[in-house]
Amino acid sequence: MPHFNKFLLEWMKQKLLNEKFKKKACKGMLHPLKCLLVETKFNLYADIWTLEQTKLPVR
Helix, strand or coil: CHHHHHHHHHHHHHHHHHHHHHHHHHHHCCCHHHHHHHHHHHHHHHHHHHHHHHHCCCC
């Protein structure tokens, strides 16, 4: 199933990028609540992204 492996790889890459960005964003923010907001937003985006990907037909 090359399609699934490709998807998995993309997803992992996306997660990694998000983690890097979150760390950077949190470091620059003094308010912990803002940091939490960023993290929640990213988790939501990741979930939406994952759903969008799984909607694609597996060939």
